[in-house]
Amino acid sequence: MVTLIPALPLFGAALMLFLGRRLPKAAINLICCSTVAVAFGLTVLTLLELRASGGSSIEHRFGTWIPGIGAEWGFYIDALSGLMMLIVTGVGFLIHLYSTGYMAHESGYHRYFGYLNLFLFFMLLLVMSNNYALTFAGWEGVGLASYLLIGFYFDRKNAGDAANKAFLMNRVGDCGYLLAMFVLVSAVGSLRYADVFAAADPQWATAVAVLLFMAACGKSAQFPLFTWLPDAMEGPTPVSALIHAATMVTAGVYIIARSEPIFVLAPSVPPVIAAIGAVTAILAATTAMVQYDIKRVLAYSTVSQLGLMFISLGVGAYWTAVFHLFTHAFFKALLFLGAGAVIHSLDGEQDMRKMGGLRTMLPFAFWAMVIGTLAIAGIPGLAGFMSKDAILWEAFRKSAALWAFGLLTSLLTAFYMWRLVRMTFLGEPNHVEAHNLPLSMRLPLIVLALGSIFAGWVPLTNGGESHTDWREYLLMSVATVAALLGMYAAQRRIRLLSPFYFLFRQRWYVDEVLFGLFARGLGRGGGGILQAFDSRVVDGAVDGTGWTARAVSRAAMLWDTWVVDGVVRSTGLVVRASSWPARALQTGSLQSYALVFLLGVAVYLGWAFSQ
């Protein structure tokens, strides 16, 4: 049964990609949505079964994948992977449903759903695997699906660029993952989670922790590897909601939470994680403040929220990070789908400066966005408040500075989100007409809105600590005030931090530095130099050898003609010259031979007698 959970989306994907062109739309909708829905149902059943059995985890092992390094086919399901499976299949289903409405008029419909199902397969593989290697297969697979979906509108140049950028930046992180596995293979001889954690050793824990963190930075868009995520918005909006907000980008959080036994043995690493998380949260939040593209605001917001999760991981509050991951999946998916509803209604318009006053025309989307905004801004009682408050509290217990960073992020979050709502929905309407939303798009919005309100009450943080510390209540009130202040500022069009806008507009120049350093410097510069080296030096040497050989042979030929042959010929001449007496004698006529013979005889006889 467990095997079916990832197998169903895989089957759906294969069907779509091989036969989809011949299927009617209704069949595509039915197949693709039902594979995910059934997978969700099976996940629920599996988790209920696990609960009933009283154990905390189950492991299924099917056999070897790559021998020699302990890579195997196997699943490991516990609370962490179970929760991830629920998010992936649950939100995944809602977004499939939404897509049937959103993508209805797009060409390549089957391709879209094929990729989407493929994504779910890999994402499930990632979270369900019982070893690092198979998780890596899912890890790379979601990268592939993301590549395909970002580049879905492949005839646009930007889409292709963004797809490549996403894949390559992730590759940088993946190198860390690979190296972490090499360390594990040589230290433990296995990549299975159970084996690795049982053998966890401070000697190699730091190296593995650093390398896995590097991988997480790529996938979860942390500084400095975050610039691919805003560009990834070139993909269809439901994809942004599913892959680039709710699920794939949280894989980095997952892998660190999964590797907790290693990270606790490497005390020097978590502070770095927290610091990177804090930097990312602030950089992204400030950048979001000056964006005009509705999806880019949300993208930077995602980066910023992931930064908060990394702060939480960095202070050792693994479950709090996962808790925020869980609530974030609801409200960020809601915000993206709400934005998608706006974009869909305005025939693809994404510039907020051209929107405004949509509240009356799109009341449904308006309320969805308001709920999502209040949730992410941290208004008490809503999902985002619960999880963010938990993170801030955990951060405060470790370091007041981290808490301050988190608080500033909250304030800015409230600011840019309300700015989005104001620019889009409030004010004077400047649009004549907007399409209505089909039911398939409304339903997911309703479910996600409910989740954004109530998900915070799910008791996820182990045992649910009781809030007894008065300081916690104080911090909570401060955070709430900050959120309200941020929204107020946005409503009154107060330009917070405006002296630094030149930095925010340029996204802190991170892209420029990275591009200059790697793409232009290493790629083009290094490649160019080596190319020149190849054609000038190496081939030069080869051609030079050829030229030398030719020159030498020409010289040899001249030598041969004039010197050697000269010698030979002059030898001939000498022989010829010296041989003329002999030749003169050898006339070939018998008489002359006879004469010579007689002369000889006469000379001999004369000599003999004279003795």
Next chain:
Amino acid sequence: MITWLLLTPFVAMLVLLFLPARLSRWWALVAQAAGPLMVAGMSLQFDRAQGYQFVERVPWIPTLGVDYHVAVDGISILFLFLTSAIGFLALLAGWASIQDRVKEYYAMLLLLQAAMYGVFVAQDLLLFFVFFEFSLVPMYFLIGIWGGERRMYAAIKFFLYTLTGSVLLLIGIVALYVVSGARTFDAATLLSSQLSPAAAQWIFWAFFLAFAVKVPMFPFHTWLPDAHTEAPTAGSVILAGVMLKMGTYGLLRFALPLLPQVPDAARIVQLLAVASLIAILYGGLVSLMQNDWKRLIAYSSVSHMGFCTLGLFSLNELGITGSVLQQVNHGITTSMLFLLVGIVYDQRHTREIAAYGGLATRMPNFASLFAIAVFASAGLPLLNGFVGEFTILSGAFQANRAWAYWAIPGIIFGAAYLLWLYQRTMLGRLDNPANEALRDLNAREWLMLAPLAAAAILIGVYPRPYFDLLERPVKALVESLR
């Protein structure tokens, strides 16, 4: 059995000479189709718990101790399978596009096929040398006659480079024969004979250089881009798919076993691993700069073969197993890439990347298969390239951590130049009117590409049988190296 395998293409070539030209491609097809079947039959009888099998040994030149001695082990049989399959697919590649001197073309392919089989089964050094040399000649003609514009330059460069290698190989073999005093050319006997350190060193370098040119290892690689680019599609496919592996195979079989007798071997191995690392990074970066579709793939081979030699010089089981597996993988994916270029080239007669763009709209099936080849080549998990790369790098990491660190950027470059190539050719708007007339894959092209794509996925998902096949010979080799 092996003799039959060797004789089939050879006899077929002789018969071909007496057939009318229009029948020659069909006749060649039948002969080449027999190859994979025969190898499959052999692998059914093959027992991986045993060493060399299907041994055939007949004296050839008794006064010198030369035997006709052929046999296969797990490594050889993998290469036989690759050779037979690539030979068959390469034949399909020129099916429609080769129009002049048809008969000679197919005769050359068949002759080449026989020679390549021979390389992977010969157990006698002189016999090996004969096959090794013999593969050179048909390839020279394939490039020189049916190649692109600069074919003569490329053919001569190829010939001179590899001929230099061959001379060194011959010198090495004769030196080994003389120095060991064994009065036989039997490879196993010669390679295990006691040598003086100086002799071992000289013979090792002769062998090494001979094979390094063929692989090709940095800095002996510049024949490769020219030869691969100018060769007709079948030639590129066979070069990349099989002939490069004759170099790594030679290193594995004849150069590595001499290492234990070479003084200061650790230092030499270090040097050769560094040369491999340079090939990986250098090949990757230079690939990024190419504007010629075929040349880009050719340069990518330099990088990929660097991984293969790095695995070999790790001198441990993981590294060597990974290397052999990766050689097969490279044969599969790079052949696929060359076949794909060939399909477009036959229709458009240009290899300029800038002349393409947006082909995915016209050729969706082509684009899908190209994507599989690109991602397999870039080492995406659940495709074949990953299994080999991962195993090689694990082995390299255990041999020397720094090697793995330095090799890793090669993986990023690999993804970069391949994806960029994909973007520039397949994605974007189709704005060159000349590309409007391109058609998607036809049945013959599906027949060439589908088996390779299937193999890429199969090896990626279930590589176990290959590891099982390689386990015994690799273990034996590694033990002999200690």
